[in-house]
Amino acid sequence: ANGEKRVWSLNSFDIGRPLGKGKFGNVYLAREKTSKFVVALKVLFKRAVKENKIEHQVTREIEIQCSLKHPNILRMFGYFHDESRIYMILEYAPKGAVYAKLLSSPNKRFSEETAGAYIGQVADALQYCHSRNIIHRDIKPENLLLGVNEEIKIADFGWSVRNQSDRRTTLCGTLDYLSPEMILGETYDEKVDLWSLGVLCFEFLVGKPPFETSNSNNLCKNISEGEFKIPPYVSDDAKDLIRRLLVTESKYRIALNSVLKHPWILKHRAGKV
Ligand SMILES: CS(=O)(=O)NCc1cccc(-c2cn3c(Cl)cnc3c(Nc3ccc(N4CCOCC4)cc3)n2)c1
Numbered sequence: 053a054n055g056e057k058r059v060w061s062l063n064s065f066d067i068g069r070p071l072g073k074g075k076f077g078n079v080y081l082a083r084e085k086t087s088k089f090v091v092a093l094k095v096l097f098k099r100a101v102k103e104n105k106i107e108h109q110v111t112r113e114i115e116i117q118c119s120l121k122h123p124n125i126l127r128m129f130g131y132f133h134d135e136s137r138i139y140m141i142l143e144y145a146p147k148g149a150v151y152a153k154l155l156s157s158p159n160k161r162f163s164e165e166t167a168g169a170y171i172g173q174v175a176d177a178l179q180y181c182h183s184r185n186i187i188h189r190d191i192k193p194e195n196l197l198l199g200v201n202e203e204i205k206i207a208d209f210g211w212s213v214r215n216q217s218d219r220r221t222t223l224c225g226t227l228d229y230l231s232p233e234m235i236l237g238e239t240y241d242e243k244v245d246l247w248s249l250g251v252l253c254f255e256f257l258v259g260k261p262p263f264e265t266s267n268s269n270n271l272c273k274n275i276s277e278g279e280f281k282i283p284p285y286v287s288d289d290a291k292d293l294i295r296r297l298l299v300t301e302s303k304y305r306i307a308l309n310s311v312l313k314h315p316w317i318l319k320h321r322a323g324k325v
Pocket residue numbers: 071072073074079092094142143144145146147148149152197207
């Protein structure tokens with residue numbers, strides 16, 4: 053009512069099926085009892101948060117995601133906690149996780165049309181974040197969901213930060229998406245998201261990330277040297293954009309507003325104006 057912050061609790065919701073399992077807790081379908089509004093409820097166990105020393109990450113994820121309002125960023129409507137768990141009230145993404153769709157696609161890769169539309173939407177959302185001095189830092193298929201019209205919803209701002217900062221917490225999960233400057237532990241800025249956008253574009257079109265190798269120390273070497281090969285079936289326009297994003301020297305990476313005007317993106321933008 054009249055905009056003051058509502059105080060939520062678990063009995064405000066009917067809890068539905070689990071949507072997916074996360075590292076620190078699960079995500080459930082839920083419906084707010086009075087409005088019948090369907091949401092996703094992300095539940096984190098306080099013990100797991102403490103044990104992994106990610107309290108600051110969780111508070112930052114909540115603070116940042118509650119403040120962002122963009123069609124390609126998953127909304128967070130609020131949060132609450134009880135003695136053992138933290139609950140995040142999130143927008144429900146009815147078409148599931150992008151990585152699941154990627155795995156179930158023919159040859160485990162997207163068409164140029166699908167990939168182009170998705171990359172354009174991620175670039176739009178990143179431009180919005182960067183204009184608010186927010187770096188996502190963890191753009192990868194696992195953190196992308198799909199809305200009712202198959203539009204991209206960037207989720208999981210657990211790794212996002214406000215403007216420049218050095219990374220304190222050890223990274224978990226895949227290193228495939230890490231930029232050279234992050235791998236080398238140097239200071240970095242929002243251009244790390246441009247590198248990840250390049251890795252994402254490659255993985256959407258090829259079905260695997262560009263620097264993937266069998267053993268991991270080669271992975272870091274390949275990333276810092278920026279050595280990758282793009283298969284011949286990828287269009288010249290897409291190759292051009294990938295090459296302008298996967299530039300090891302961050303200051304030479306193509307800027308987001310140029311990405312949004314790139315021929316390959318313009319060709320596949322839904323509802324070209
Ligand atoms: C392989 S998978 O896609 O089934 N599950 C992977 C997975 C892991 C962690 C979190 C989620 C997740 C989080 N969500 C948030 Cl946060 C909001 N909406 C969703 C959200 N929505 C969602 C919507 C539909 C489906 N279906 C669609 C029909 O086919 C089966 C999956 C799954 C998740 N999912 C999904």
